[in-house]
Amino acid sequence: xxxxxxxxxxxxxxxxxxxxxxxxxxxxxxxxxxxxxxxxxxxxxxxxxxxxxxxxxxxxxxxxxxxxxxxxxxxxxxxxxxxxxxxxxxxxxxxxxxxxxxxxxxxxxxxxxxxxxxxxxxxxxxxxxxxxxxxxxxxxxxxxxxxxxxxxxxxxxxxxxxxxxxxxxxxxxxxxxxxxxxxxxxxxxxxxxxxxxxxxxxxxxxxxxxxxxxxxxxxxxxxxxxxxxxxxxxxxxxxxxxxxxxxxxxxxxxxxxxxxxxxxxxxxxxxxxxxxxxxxxxxxxxxx
Numbered sequence: 001x002x003x004x005x006x007x008x009x010x011x012x013x014x015x016x017x018x019x020x021x022x023x024x025x026x027x028x029x030x031x032x033x034x035x036x037x038x039x040x041x042x043x044x045x046x047x048x049x050x051x052x053x054x055x056x057x058x059x060x061x062x063x064x065x066x067x068x069x070x071x072x073x074x075x076x077x078x079x080x081x082x083x084x085x086x087x088x089x090x091x092x093x094x095x096x097x098x099x100x101x102x103x104x105x106x107x108x109x110x111x112x113x114x115x116x117x118x119x120x121x122x123x124x125x126x127x128x129x130x131x132x133x134x135x136x137x138x139x140x141x142x143x144x145x146x147x148x149x150x151x152x153x154x155x156x157x158x159x160x161x162x163x164x165x166x167x168x169x170x171x172x173x174x175x176x177x178x179x180x181x182x183x184x185x186x187x188x189x190x191x192x193x194x195x196x197x198x199x200x201x202x203x204x205x206x207x208x209x210x211x212x213x214x215x216x217x218x219x220x221x222x223x224x225x226x227x228x229x230x231x232x233x234x235x236x237x238x239x240x241x242x243x244x245x246x247x248x249x250x251x252x253x254x255x256x257x258x259x260x261x262x263x264x265x266x267x268x269x270x271x272x273x274x275x276x277x278x279x280x281x282x283x284x285x286x287x288x
Contacts, residue, residue, distance in 0.1 A: 004076050006040045007069045009033060014058060014066045085136065092118045094131040097142035099195040099234040100216075102157050102260050106142070109278040116287075123195045135265065140264040140272055144196050147263055154263040155276055158283065160235045162197070164249040164254040167227035173247040180204035180253050187211065189230040191219045201231075216254050225254075 012022040023030040037056075043049055048062030058066065094109050097103050103121050110119045124132070129141040133152070142157055164183065166173045172182060183205065186222060191212040201210065211228070213219040223230050225244055232248060242248060255262070262279055264272050 004041050006036055009036050009073050010040060010066060010069050017054060054243045074125060084145045092120055095121045095140050096124050096132060096138045098126045098129060098144050100193060101195060102159050103249045104239055105282060109275055113274045123193060128190040139268060140262060142260050143263050144258045146258055146261055151266060152263055153266045153269045154261040157260040157262045157279055159257060160233050162231050162233050162251055164251060165232040165243060166247045166249060168245060170229060170249055175249050177250040177252050180188065180251060183229055184208050187228060189222055189226060189228045191216060204255055
C-alpha cells in the first residue's frame with residue numbers, strides 16, 4: 001500500500017532534482033529516501049527512475065507518477081481540511097457579519113443558547129460572507145441585502161442608521177439634518193472596523209481626512225475627549241447611550257441606513273431556530 005509519505009517524497013525528488021537535495025529538504029538521510037523510492041517502485045510494480053552511477057532521474061513513467069502524486073496529495077490535504085472543518089462546525093457556531101453592531105447581541109445570545117459549543121465571530125465584506133456560508137465556513141452570516149438563493153433562509157435582524165456626532169461649537173451643530181457632503185473635506189474621527197460602512201464613508205466623503213482607530217474602546221475615549229466630528233448610530237446609542245457634550249445630527253443620505261439580515265443555509269435552520277427566536281424577541285421588545 002502506497003503511503004502519503006512516499007507521495008510527498010516522490011514530489012520532493014521531482015521538485016529538487018536529486019536525492020541529496022530532496023533528502024535535505026525532507027530532513028531525512030539520502031539512503032533512507034533511496035530505500036523509500038525503491039519501495040514505491042515495488043508498490044507500483046514498474047520502474048519510475050532511470051539509474052546511473054551516483055544519479056537517478058525520473059523516467060517518462062515516473063513523470064506520470066508525479067502528476068498523479070500531486071493529485072493524490074491535494075486530495076489527501078483536502079480530505080484533512082474538510083474533516084477538520086466538519087468537526088469544527090459540529091462544535092462551533094461561527095457567525096460572520098458585514099458590520100459590527102449585529103454581533104453585539106448575536107454573540108451573547110449564541111453563547112447562552114449553545115452552551116456546549118464554541119462561538120466564533122468576525123467582520124467581513126458581504127461577498128466573502130456569502131461565499132463562506134455557501135462553503136460551510138460560517139453557520140450564519142449577517143448581510144445588508146436579502147440573499148437571492150433558494151438554499152438560504154433569512155430573517156430581519158435590525159436596521160442601523162448613522163448620525164453625525166458633533167461638538168456643540170461645531171459650525172453645523174445646530175443643523176436639523178445634514179448630507180454627507182456637508183462635512184466632506186473636514187477632519188473626522190472614524191472607527192475603521194465597520195465592515196460595509198467603511199467603504200461607504202470613503203465614497204460619500206472622498207475629500208475628508210479620516211483619523212482611523214481600530215480599537216473601539218480607544219475610539220470611544222477619543223470621541224469623548226475630542227471636538228472632531230465623528231459618526232454614531234441608533235444601535236450604538238442603544239448600547240452605550242448618547243455621548244456627553246455632543247450634538248447628534250440625522251444624515252439625510254440613503255447610504256446612512258442599512259437593514260441587516262441573519263442568513264443561514266436552510267439545512268441549518270433547525271439548529272439556529274433558538275437564535276432566530278432570540279432575535280425576534282429583541283425586535284419585539286424594541287417596538288414596545
